[in-house]
Amino acid sequence: MSRASINKVAIACLQSPWLYHLTLTLLLMAAALSTIAINQPQISATALASIHDYRSVSCTPPSAQPKLPRFRVLTVSNRGAKELANQLCNAPPMANRFSQIEVTWLHRDQLSARDIVDETYDLFWSRDRRVQHLVPNLEQYYQPIVKLPSYEVAWFSLKGQPELTKEYFYQHSIGLLEDLESNSHFLLPLTQMKSLGVDLGRAKIVYYSSYYELRQAFWSGEVDLISDGLWLVKESRDRSLYWATIDNGSPMGHWYARQNRDRALDCTLLTGLTPLITAIGADLKNSQFAVDADNCP
């Protein structure tokens, strides 16, 4: 390129308003980008990612020492879990033995033989038929400390007295819970229908993914029949509710505590469990304590 043509190009550049505006735009953009880069916010999500299980609550006893073990409780529902944890946390005998109280509620099939052998939980609830056969010798690890009273399970209907006949079940829609381990909402009603010779393929069965939805469906008339404990009566308010008993003495299982535990804690555990027992409508007097409750304050 000759000197003259270089000069020509240079002069054209000097004259170009386009180039001038490009320069200004580049300057402004560089400044804007650098200030944006400097002021980039940092939101750390690691704390959120490390959140413990959704299905557990925990608390720390006052003046707890971090080196002490955790006290772990297993149940199946979050109802009363927080209260139980708080009660145990505030009980003086727990404070100098444990660093943390954790109450977990899991699906029943998540209690494994491994949990029993490892004595993962200090305290758990289970129906006997589940836990008794998990390991050859349960007593070696756990002791039932509260036997919950048995309760009555029935078919409920808002549209008249349920009849325990095949035809009746074919004519009405039935709401059950998806939980294959559920005594009141799956196992007992299905067992009864089978014993009546109902062809489950012909019956209109709707499965719900939570106990809440099941009840909603029943009260709203989405399904005609559900099976539940007699405590449902309390929810009927002024509606007329009809029921037919499936089982009037179904066992509600036990609370188990580790054999290898500090017995001095028994009173504290019983006091802590009391609200849970009364919350499901069971009479405390009908519960049986494997430990001597009379000596508790």
Place this chain on the structure above:
Amino acid sequence: MIRLIQPLQKVIGTWLACCIGLTAVSVFAYQLSVRHQVAETIADWLPGRIAEAKLDYYAGDNPEALFIQRTNQDLSQYLSRPNLQVYLLALYDTDSRPWWPLSAKLTVTWQSSDNQYRSLLAVQSLSPWRRIGLQSALLALPLSLLLLIAPRPISRQRGYWLEQLSQNATGLFAALKLTRNIRALPPEQDDCLRRLWQAHAVTIDRLQPLLQSPVFGQLSPEQLAWFELALSDNHGNLESALDVAQSEPGVQLKPQENQLWIHGLLIPLTKTPYCYYLWYAQRRRLNRDGGWVMNPPANRPDTELGEELQQLMSQYQGHRKALNELQQHGLRAKTVDQNRNKIKEEMVQLLGEKLAADYLFETERDFKTGRSRYRLAPGESRIIIHWPPPEK
């Protein structure tokens, strides 16, 4: 001091604008990024948590309400901080989608087993105004200076000159320096320069003093025409050309030296036309009959006027032949017309039609006699005649 105030105002104005602009951009980007990060975090975290919550068959109350309540507890504990609050408003939100990207409401799309869901969050995020403002102010300082310093595109006019000058083997930088004053030049001046340049009446070494001259740029278009004339006439003495341009627009006559100066420029007229011009100028100067001189009738020469002219001519070495003619015949119409035409011819040749016109003749027809009368176009105040001192 006063000279400093205007640029200072400009710098401060630009700086303030940059400050505000940068702060606004930063805050906007900051908030946008906060929302983006929150949305991403939640979208990663929510599906697992919901899957876990779904297995909770016996949640006592409305499981969704419970989920929102527990999630908000965890969000306030693990994600929120003094300048950021995040709440889950609705787990499944189908219709609300805020149009403004920095709205307090934020929709988060997440995936769970091949299905897409949208949740609605509330985000309250405080920008670190003080930090951003301070940084913007600091950054705006060099930025505004650079913006002000950035060379503006040069004018077409200057581009023309750069091209011309750089062709003439002057380096581009020297040409840039030389043409710095060009942009302040009025277009008439520029046109004039271009003509002179193309006529080679102005060369590089003359261009510089001309561009730096405080006078040149302020010449009126008429003065410019005189300048151009003078410069091409006397082969480029800049100073005298500028003097001509600035001279009084008038006529000066020095009868003794036979000189006629128009607009500061010496007009060499031949002898007889000069005398005629002097005669008309004298009449105009004395303002007799408004300076008008009636042409003699075609068939009868005017002896009175002839005598007047003859006296003037004999006093200032008029041409003998012309003197004799006046003496013998008086002033003849033909002779007057001839000499006026001669004057016109010579002056137009020197000054050009346009410039000469102001210093030639005005004519009028006399209604009584049907004859023309003539006078010089410049008024009496614009005519100066330097008569020689009377002889003792």
